[in-house]
Amino acid sequence: MDFLFALLANSDALLHSTLVATTPLLLAALGETVVQRSGVLNIGLEGILLAGAFAGMVGSYFTGSPVFGLLLGGFSGVLLALLFAWLAVGLGADQVIVGVSANLLAAGLTGVLYRGLFGVTGQALIVTSFPVISLPLFGSVPFLGRALFQHTILVYLSLLLVPVIGFFLFHTRAGLQLQAVGEHPQAAETLGISVSWIRSSALIVEGILGGMAGSYLSLAYSNTFIEGMSAGRGFIALAIVIFGRWRPIGVLGAALFFGAATALQFHIQALGSAIPYQFVLILPYGLTLLALALAGTRISPPSALGQTYRRE
Amino acid sequence: MGTTIATRLTILLPPFLALVSAFAAVTFGLWLTGANALQVFSALLEGAGGDQYRLAETLVKACPLLYTGLAVACSLHAGVWNIGAEGQLLLGALATAWIGRYVTGLSPVLGLPLACGVALLAGSLWAGCAALLKNKRGVNEVISTIMLNFIAAGLVSYCVHGPLMEAGAQYPQTDLLPESARLPRLLPPTRLHLGVPLALLSAVGLWFFLFRTKGGFKIRATGANAIAARFAGIHVQRQLTLGLVFSGALAGLAGGIEVCGVTQRVYEKFSPGYGYTAIAVALVGQRSPFGVVLAALFFGALEAGSVTMQRVAGVSSVLVSVIQAIVVFFLAAYSTETVRQFVRRKINLMSMFITAIGLLPRAFHLL
Numbered sequence: 230m231d232f233l234f235a236l237l238a239n240s241d242a243l244l245h246s247t248l249v250a251t252t253p254l255l256l257a258a259l260g261e262t263v264v265q266r267s268g269v270l271n272i273g274l275e276g277i278l279l280a281g282a283f284a285g286m287v288g289s290y291f292t293g294s295p296v297f298g299l300l301l302g303g304f305s306g307v308l309l310a311l312l313f314a315w316l317a318v319g320l321g322a323d324q325v326i327v328g329v330s331a332n333l334l335a336a337g338l339t340g341v342l343y344r345g346l347f348g349v350t351g352q353a354l355i356v357t358s359f360p361v362i363s364l365p366l367f368g369s370v371p372f373l374g375r376a377l378f379q380h381t382i383l384v385y386l387s388l389l390l391v392p393v394i395g396f397f398l399f400h401t402r403a404g405l406q407l408q409a410v411g412e413h414p415q416a417a418e419t420l421g422i423s424v425s426w427i428r429s430s431a432l433i434v435e436g437i438l439g440g441m442a443g444s445y446l447s448l449a450y451s452n453t454f455i456e457g458m459s460a461g462r463g464f465i466a467l468a469i470v471i472f473g474r475w476r477p478i479g480v481l482g483a484a485l486f487f488g489a490a491t492a493l494q495f496h497i498q499a500l501g502s503a504i505p506y507q508f509v510l511i512l513p514y515g516l517t518l519l520a521l522a523l524a525g526t527r528i529s530p531p532s533a534l535g536q537t538y539r540r541e
Numbered sequence: 542m543g544t545t546i547a548t549r550l551t552i553l554l555p556p557f558l559a560l561v562s563a564f565a566a567v568t569f570g571l572w573l574t575g576a577n578a579l580q581v582f583s584a585l586l587e588g589a590g591g592d593q594y595r596l597a598e599t600l601v602k603a604c605p606l607l608y609t610g611l612a613v614a615c616s617l618h619a620g621v622w623n624i625g626a627e628g629q630l631l632l633g634a635l636a637t638a639w640i641g642r643y644v645t646g647l648s649p650v651l652g653l654p655l656a657c658g659v660a661l662l663a664g665s666l667w668a669g670c671a672a673l674l675k676n677k678r679g680v681n682e683v684i685s686t687i688m689l690n691f692i693a694a695g696l697v698s699y700c701v702h703g704p705l706m707e708a709g710a711q712y713p714q715t716d717l718l719p720e721s722a723r724l725p726r727l728l729p730p731t732r733l734h735l736g737v738p739l740a741l742l743s744a745v746g747l748w749f750f751l752f753r754t755k756g757g758f759k760i761r762a763t764g765a766n767a768i769a770a771r772f773a774g775i776h777v778q779r780q781l782t783l784g785l786v787f788s789g790a791l792a793g794l795a796g797g798i799e800v801c802g803v804t805q806r807v808y809e810k811f812s813p814g815y816g817y818t819a820i821a822v823a824l825v826g827q828r829s830p831f832g833v834v835l836a837a838l839f840f841g842a843l844e845a846g847s848v849t850m851q852r853v854a855g856v857s858s859v860l861v862s863v864i865q866a867i868v869v870f871f872l873a874a875y876s877t878e879t880v881r882q883f884v885r886r887k888i889n890l891m892s893m894f895i896t897a898i899g900l901l902p903r904a905f906h907l908l
Contacts, residue, residue, distance in 0.1 A: 270683070272683065312870075321877045321879055322873035322874060322877050325624070325683055326820070326869060326873045327870070329624070329817065329820050330821065330865075330866040331866070333821070333865055333866035334862070334863060334870070336859065337862030337863035338863050340857050340859035340862070341857045341859055343857075345857070456859075461691055467687065468684075505699050507695045507696070507698045508699065511691060511694075514688040514691040515688075518680075518685060521680045521685065522674055522677075522678050522680065539878070
């Protein structure tokens with residue numbers, strides 16, 4: 230009980246750290262939603278996050294500007310996404326193979342480049358990170374001000390992207406075409422929609438969002454880069470997409486839930502609760518499996534998800 | 542007989558070309574950054590096979606990759622993806638460390654099979670979860686095995702911090718295995734252990750099962766064409782389950798053998814991603830058990846050589862991951878129909894060109 234009281238007393242801090250932990254998950258999961266809606270399963274998202282985290286740190290380190298870091302992070306994500314698009318969409322290679330190797334490549338390349346550029350010092354490089362923007366008026370509200378309105382710009386941006394992507398997917402011509410490609414590529418191609426163009430564009434969008442999510446890790450979450458710092462967030466994002474049933478609103482809900490789990494884990498560790506923090510750590514994965522097992526066929530992914538499309 | 546050997550060799554052609562291309566690409570990359578590629582590769586080679594100790598180390602590093610590579614290959618023959626070798630390996634290792642507490646005083650003849658047996662069981666049960674989810678609820682096994690990996694990693698972390706933590710020690714790790722559960726070293730002072738020849742034996746065993754028994758044929762038939770297999774009266778779901786469970790058993794065994802043969806205890810970050818590298822091993826080995834042996838040796842040599850490479854050439858040892866990834870990229874590209882058609886067309890053009898050159902003198906004679 231003491232523990233619960235301590236949590237309640239800190240609930241504004243908990244809410245604050247929930248939003249902080251949610252942002253990279255949300256950005257990455259929104260990108261993956263767009264890609265999976267087009268019928269591509271990109272399990273290389275983890276690699277995109279890691280590349281974004283590294284490039285973001287490098288950009289900020291050499292220019293002193295986190296905005297430039299963010300741009301470089303997004304750009305690195307796009308590079309990795311383009312590699313994926315070329316192999317899996319252009320040449321028609323297996324999406325699982327390409328995704329797994331993209332993760333391996335990002336893990337290796339960021340490690341090699343990091344040690345090549347900065348040497349093995351054992352000391353963390355501190356870079357300029359995004360400033361916290363306290364929204365005028367709202368920022369000074371007693372409880373909610375700290376919880377909701379004192380964040381970096383990326384937090385607000387990621388929340389804004391939810392309706393934007395929702396509108397794109399369900400209310401624009403291009404979004405509906407994208408869904409058609411994910412449900413039945415042959416039929417879409419017959420209607421004159423280019424499957425490979427749509428899928429490649431979706432991957433580029435994911436590259437930008439995933440790279441930005443990675444940059445968030447090195448430029449807002451912490452202000453340094455550590456090898457392997459994406460720490461499975463790309464895979465949690467995959468879980469979020471399923472949990473959110475491939476809908477931006479659902480993805481927001483799932484991301485908030487898993488973000489809260491992450492935040493809670495730190496508070497549990499800090500407050501010395503009896504609950505082992507590892508159980509909170511595996512919560513997202515366990516719940517996703519549970520949801521899939523319970524809902525079964527009622528959770529229906531895009532019909533052509535993960536299948537290579539070859540033009541006839 | 543001659544043709545079968547020839548066809549077997551052509552199967553190995555794409556991986557071979559992928560290796561050559563990857564090394565060319567990495568050389569180019571190293572040249573761009575100003576590193577001395579020759580020095581890097583010679584350090585890598587020296588580290589992997591410079592002397593008896595290093596050769597043994599290559600075999601030791603190849604061992605878990607061989608078991609897990611066979612595991613992934615086995616699932617691929619059944620037409621399912623086992624991305625979960627990592628989690629199955631971790632749980633296998635954990636089971637071995639757990640049972641290791643109770644086999645003190647037993648004879649190794651009893652203790653070792655017990656320790657490795659529970660690893661095998663743990664791995665197959667973990668993979669069985671994915672099979673169950675796929676068959677009963679239609680859950681994609683790629684997603685479920687990824688999730689199971691993270692749950693296994695969490696369980697390992699919990700156990701080494703909690704119930705299985707070494708008594709009276711500060712580090713989050715399990716007790717050392719008792720003597721009765723340790724695999725004998727074959728060539729002391731090297732770390733070469735009995736698990737390595739056992740791994741080779743497993744490769745032969747898997748080959749025999751897949752290609753010489755009825756059960757293996759059913760699995761391969763399902764993997765080749767599930768619909769045709771169903772019409773032939775094969776219970777497809779059962780084959781998928783078997784493929785995944787056997788795969789999990791091999792991956793679990795990898796963990797058990799690694800604990801009994803090398804580390805003798807389990808800790809967090811026990812596996813540097815063997816289960817993920819295994820996917821590359823199975824693909825480069827073209828799913829064939831003997832191909833997987835070659836691929837595991839190659840990847841093991843890379844891992845073993847990376848330490849020397851980092852020390853001598855000053856390039857981070859994770860360069861090895863880059864090499865592995867690029868090999869698989871090239872292999873994936875070379876295996877697609879698009880590239881194959883392109884190559885075939887080029888070969889046709891070349892042969893036309895060569896015939897034309899051969900015909901030239903005759904044409905002159907006619908003039």
